[in-house]
Amino acid sequence: MIEVIEARKSLDDFIKFPLSLYSHDPFYVPQLTKEMRVHFSSENPFFSHCSAKFFIAVKEGRPAGRIISFVNRRHNEFHREKTGFFGFFESVNDKSVSRVLFDTAVAHLRGEGMERIRGPMNFSTNEECGFLIEGFKESPIIMMPYNPPYYTELAEDYGFEKVKDLYAYLYKVAERLPEKVLRVAAIVEKRGISVRPINMKNFRADMMIFKEVYHSAWEKNWGFVPMTDEELHYASERLKQIIIPKMTLIAEEDGKPVGFMGLVPDFNFVLKRMGGKMNPLTIAKALYYSRKIKDLRVMLLGIKKEFRNKGVEALLFREGFGPIKEGRYERVEFSWILEENIAIQRTIEAFGVELYKKYRIYGKPLV
Template identity: 40%
Template sequence: MIDIIPVVSKKQRAEFIDFPHDLYIGDPNYVPELFMAQDDLLNPDKHPFYQHSTAQLFLAYRDNKIVGRIAAIWNTQHNAFNHVNEGQFGFFDCIDDQEVADALLNTAYAWVKEKGGNKIVGPINLSTNETCGLLIEGFDSPPVAMMTYNYPYYIDLIQNFGLQKQVDLLAYDIPTAKASDRSVLLMDKLEERLKRSGIHLRLINLKDFKNEAEKIKRVYNKAWDKNLGFVPMTDEEFAYIAKDLKMIVNPNYCIIAEKDNEIVGFAVGIPNINEILIKIKRGRLLPTGIFKLLFGRKKIKTLRVMMLGVLEEYRKMGIEACLYGRIIKNAKTYGIERGECSWMLEHNYMMNHAIEQINGELYKRYRIYEKEI
């Protein structure tokens, strides 16, 4: 018999966070999330998502043992912005058992239906501004920072429930040694042409991070507004994410394009801290994890380009190529061995082609599923 129990206590929330550590024990590609970060993300009293939306966590038990978890999500911002009436599911982890998976997914499905939703979409871990997507290709290496990972059998569990593909999210691998020099070689000429149009490139100014983040937020919310499933960040949500990113960001990989002192485009690359987190047992910083995190940062050899956006009226001017070119050049200079560009919508042909032009290779694919109610 399977019992589905709503998470209502701090102890249960800790068990919800810890379940994947036991599920993936022995998997060399599993990266534990930091417990403190996950606890804040799932705590309605701490994360700004819950100022406008809601989520309910559930645990599945069999013989008094946890065998699965799921979150049912109602994102009011998403529904209002995209003119839809749907709920999401996220944080789905489960043993290889269709009965358990069905019980979890049916619980989330019923919760969304009770909210009045006509569709359930996922996996989305709160919103598309957080981690999302089920890994369906590329199981032979660990995920990079802020990307998901799961067992291959999840695909059957999800699809056997009746969920169908909505869209795929792509991740490109770019080994620095193989990266095309084309963007770098053209960069100087392109930048000179951009300068004649009043557009200049520079590194982010971490000493003025608050103002920089505010300007970037305006571009972010405009540049992505036509992307499938996009949800504009509230001021509180953007400040929350910016605060976390500031702790790991390297200005050499955060490039800004400006015109008349206004940001018109930007690219954000972050060191792949998963190289360190994979060594931190059960995501606990104490007692020794904090030292691995602090002393391991300088040894990171991979980078994730997680955001690249240009305002619509400034596209096709070469800004995107210059942003990529700057990051590639700096990555080579500072000993980065490879980078990942992710995630890209499968139908974002212009950006995907730009990555392929610099010898980016599609090596992981993630999928968002949906089911009508």
């Protein structure tokens, strides 16, 4: 018999379930339990416009799966939809368990008046989203999802269908950037575009610049929802400790922002060795392994719509990728990229990248 219980009162069981599920998986990266407690609390400003329920599936007295179902009111207002979401899904390879979890999420969202369900989203397109469907032989880069191959079978068995695929590309750092990128960057620079690193002493103000660029660049993209100032502050504070200023850049014309790019070190390399725990030993490990990170992720990239197709991204790449060769970094992941975003795919293909991971977001009508 499978029982589903609300997990708000047993949040640690919800957070720690993946530790047992993935205990023998060499590619899984556990998140810090302490940070997840905060992320699932009222300290996360996402909950100011979201109603969510946390569920754990129990089979034979042991946790066998988990799911969150939620309504993001800002998403529905912006897109004029009645869409509910599921996220943070984990399950043993047992369709009876996954069906009960999905049934419970669907019942909650129908009760909220939703007309469709979509996911996984953890919690929005600004965070981890999608089931990994290709590229299971490597650990995920920071803030990218990971799951066993059987998750797609569990989702499709329930009747979920593809809504959107997301791509991740891998660039192996070369001695010199492609000539095309360098040539375009030089032309853009002569036209008066300049690039500067973010100012950590003025961090919040520069993050507001990022928000301005992001909203202009992504407004028409699938799944976009404008960030509140509180959400921006919360997200940027989580990343502040690992940001490298000379790789987090603002492009400007006459002092006004036109583009933004952030290359972030893959802190998952450290988290994997901390095992979800925060104590003197794991902190010592973090200090040691943070100096051995070899991968980066292009997490933030946006060009204001009036400056698109003018080569601004080439200048950002030239300036941001320059310091890579000075350090220890060997690979850069570009992620995630919408399957229909052919323009940016063509741009980064100039680097000789490999499409090495794919993620899928599923959906299903509720009426």
